Amino acid sequence: MSTALYEKAKKIRLFAMDVDGILSDGKIIYNSYDVETKAFYVQDGVGLKALQDAGVVLAIITGRTSPMVERRARELGIHHVVQGRDDKFVALSALADELGLLLDECAYMGDDLPDLKAVREAGLGVSVPNGCSETRAVADFVTERTGGNGAVREACELVLKAKGCYDDFIAKFL
Structure with missing residues (x-):
């Protein structure tokens, strides 16, 4: 990883992300009772909890509204959940203002056109x-793993390493 990337990651105090295509694989599945289901990757959750332990605030900003998102956010202790918002950049900016943060202290992780400006403008x-x-094309970092399959964990580890917290994260499990 480049020094410039680590310098950007070191400043992060808010880690915000989309859901479909990031926390999940992007597939929307309805069962025979017309209930939506989503699959979340457990290792992503461990990485997100590690970011919280390192003092990084977590947020979800998604264009859809889903009870599955609310449930997963509760499980992970994510208090900032913005659903039903297509303009992710406006939502990210408002959240940063609410928390007293500059955009260069915010990470945003997204995969599609509604995420484009937030990915481009985030720190x-x-x-x-x-x-x-x-x-x-506008992202500072493109993970090797795909959305819903460990990509969030990869991004979390980048921030933890840049902040010098990665060894502490691993040591908890030794």
């Missing part, structure tokens, strides 16, 4: 290899 913009080409 650390992150996307995934299965994201749209436009969003990948």
Whole structure:
């Protein structure tokens, strides 16, 4: 990783992310009772908890509204959940203002066109290899793993390493 990328990641105090295509693989599945289901990757959750332990505030900003998102946010202790917002940048900016943060202290992780401006304008913009080409092109970091399959964990580890907290994170499990 480049020094410039680590410098950006070191400043992060808010880690915000989309859901479909980031926390999940992007597939929306309805069962026969017309209930939506989503699959979340457990290792992503461990990485997000590690960021919280390092003092980073977590947020979800998603265009859809889903009880599955509320449930996963509760499980992870994510208190800032913005659903039903297509303009992710406006939502990210408002949240940063509410928390008294500058945009360069905010990371945003997204995969599609509604995420484009937030990824571009955040202090650390992150996307995934299965994201749209436009969003990948403006990201500071594109994970190796795909959305819903460990990409969030990868981004969390980048921030933890840049902040010098990664060894402490690993030591908890030794």
